[in-house]
Amino acid sequence: MQLTKANPLLFPLSRFLCARHHSSVNLFVAGLSWDTNESILRDAFEKHGEIIEVRVICDHVTAKSRGYGFVRFFSETAAATARKEMNGQILDGRRIRVTYAHKG
Numbered sequence: 001m002q003l004t005k006a007n008p009l010l011f012p013l014s015r016f017l018c019a020r021h022h023s024s025v026n027l028f029v030a031g032l033s034w035d036t037n038e039s040i041l042r043d044a045f046e047k048h049g050e051i052i053e054v055r056v057i058c059d060h061v062t063a064k065s066r067g068y069g070f071v072r073f074f075s076e077t078a079a080a081t082a083r084k085e086m087n088g089q090i091l092d093g094r095r096i097r098v099t100y101a102h103k104g
Contacts, residue, residue: 025052025079026072028101032056033092034064044091045071049078070101 029041042054056069073079079100087098 025074025076026070026101027079027083028068028070028099029086029096030068030099031094031096032065032067032069033094034067036065036069036092036094038069040092041069041071044089045082045086048073048082048085050074 027045032041036056038054038056041056042051045051045054050073051071052074053072054069057066058064059066071082073082083098083100086096089096
């Protein structure tokens, strides 16, 4: 079997590997305070490694946090460390839950 970009058998595998890599560096953070913003979330997580993006999901009307967000790390190692160290910690007065985000 020739391993080329034209080989249709490789497309599902490459998409799986890409999705797996993506989900391993993107963390889902639940249990955030309504007052938590992206700066607070970044400050709490950046000690674990280089962050690419931080998003706190906000209500359209009140502009307050909806209680969850995402932290995307540059490396899998940093994300794994942050998940382990930050899960169950108190942030902005609330105990947070940190898991890997799933691409949906």
